[in-house]
Amino acid sequence: MNDTALARIMESPQLPTLPAVAVRVLELTSRRDVELGEIAKAVEHDPAIATRVLKTVNSSFYGLTQRVGSIRQALAYLGLETVKGLVLGFSLARAFKGEEEVLFDFEDYWRRSIYSASAARALASIVKCGDADEAFLAALIQDVGMIALWKHYGDRYIQVLDLADGDHHSLSGFERRHFELDHAEIGAAMLDGWKFPTHIVDVVLLHHHGTEVAAQDEDMRRIVLLANMVAESLGQDQERAQKALRQYEECAATWFDLRRGTAFAVLKSITQHADELGRMFDLKTSSNPDVDTILEEADRLRRENRVSAPAPEFAENTDQLTGLPDRNAFQERLLSVFEAESPAAILLLGIDGMRELNREGGPGSGDAALAKVSEAVLRTCREAVGAQASVFRFVGAELAVVLQGDSVARVGILAERLRASIRLAPLADERLGLLKLGASLGIATRLEGTRNLATPDELLRAAMMAISEARRNGGDSIFAWGEGEPVAIAA
The missing domain is CATH 1.10.3210.10 (Hypothetical protein af1432)
Known part of the structure; x- marks a missing residue:
């Protein structure tokens, strides 16, 4: 550390900061000679916390047979540690x-x-x-x-x-x-x-x-x-x-x-x-x-008697869901591009609304969306720049595209085409019907002869900051790393 x-x-x-009622309760309970009346008075000084404590004590969570009407009664029935835990828990949740x-x-x-x-x-x-x-x-x-x-x-x-x-x-x-x-x-x-x-x-x-x-x-x-x-x-x-x-x-x-x-x-x-x-x-x-x-x-x-091991038909460093190379392969590819000292670009693409999609349709819906988008991204990259682009499963619902050479100059156009291809690739889900997907994209480039973004980590960090800004902008947008900050290309 x-x-x-x-x-x-x-x-x-x-x-x-910790609310005053929590600070006071911690102070009182650290004393060996503290009286329950003092603690009850401290809790009741914050009516909102006191009300929540009594409501919880009287719920089925504690299963008391008699109704508790005051903090002093709660202390008598359930003890100091129970009431202290509730007060601190409610205080932290509020803070x-x-x-x-x-x-x-x-x-x-x-x-x-x-x-x-x-x-x-x-x-x-x-x-x-x-x-x-x-x-x-x-x-x-x-x-x-x-x-x-x-x-x-x-x-x-x-x-x-x-x-x-x-x-x-x-x-x-x-x-x-x-x-x-x-x-x-x-x-x-x-x-x-x-x-x-x-x-x-x-x-x-x-x-x-x-x-x-x-x-x-x-x-x-x-x-x-x-x-x-x-x-x-x-x-x-x-x-x-x-x-x-x-x-x-x-x-x-x-x-x-x-x-x-x-x-x-x-x-x-x-x-x-x-x-x-x-x-x-x-x-x-x-x-x-x-x-x-x-x-x-x-x-x-x-x-x-099964275990969660990768299926044998998938090669090492290959993501099982999408069939794309995984994050380890991405790191190796990025390093090789830098070692070749050629122009390089990273394009990060994240599917918008995955959390809501998983919540409404279940985890299988998100997996289906990611697989569908991966196919569209791979196809679009091959059509646009051919072998100069490599597509990877980065993390979660994010894909990464690494470009090198002449294709770096066309990364902005590629990003626009990728966003359009995802919009035109609706997902048919048996539970949720026809879903239209969107994407947030972040771009970072390193041009030949420049000192900016001179290492793989710096280039990746810039792309991550760009996609974060695209998400902050509400999604379905493209941001590129400019002079020290992300700049909107399409929003």
Whole structure:
């Protein structure tokens, strides 16, 4: 971890501050001689938080037989840790609520956080290790550093999220490569500054490490790790979900001797709780996944004894879905173009509206759209510039085109043709009907004899900033890297 980078982020005026009620509750609960009446008074000083706490305490999430009418009663029935966890959870949700028209996906962030928190509480209750409400809080706030990184770095962090392509497990590696620290480290520093309990800070710091690194509260850390696997298994990427589900089943058995049926019952219970919690936190978490379908697929794969390995008919460095060369092949091609010292250009193309398409029609709709667009892009590039253009699956719903030689001068015209070809390639989906697709495109060029964008990384970074600006512009547009900033070509 780079201490200088950490200090710079911690001193950033962009970081949200913790609401006063949360600061006061943390201060009071750190005292051994604190009285419940003092805590109740502090919570009631914020009527909005107090109302949400009582509404949640009286919900089916806690299953109390008697109605609770005051914060003091809630403290008496459920205990200090439960009420503290709810107050801090609601405070953080309010402090880190999404803003309108930002590229950071707050819906996905809170969906994952609430699934993880619900699973952590359920697992802690089942295995009888530690406090279930502390596990809930630790899982809910474990990724708070992601928001801090986005607030500080803006579009640069969005580009890193794009590189991770929804794979939360690999995200910390991309963060360290670009910023010399990850969201777990910055999140732990924030919580430590807010005087959260040290064992919760420790869990947040280590939640991307394997169990080879011992935590202060190892049981809680393992519960949070399992909860993350549950959240991943409920994601939209089917292959990644099944991999996480297998890992969850194995680790639950190894760490806590949980039988398969008990471990999978957690998945069925938390979707209802997550939906309820989303309403309590006034957060959008999108529609819940079909857990029965996920478990049926797991059973089918188990019976067939299959593993998620690349099919043998696909060559190394080839993307299975599109049949295009993958990101590794892209990096090799870009390096070879620079070694040849010829003019070079990168054109990044992202399909607009993929998140909505997957949400409405399911992950299969997005895959079909990407395959359809890949065919159109490959065909158009061959017709326009022939062998001087190479097409790759970059990340997620993005493709990359590398051009060299004389074709670099025609990259703008090629971008226009690609955008038009995608508009003219509607996708027939059996669930959603005929869909018209759009694309955002970003261009960066390196001309012969110039010193600008002198390395492959610089050229790629410029193209990524250009496509980010195209998305920010509302999509269906083309931006090219100009004199130090993206410039619109077609919008």
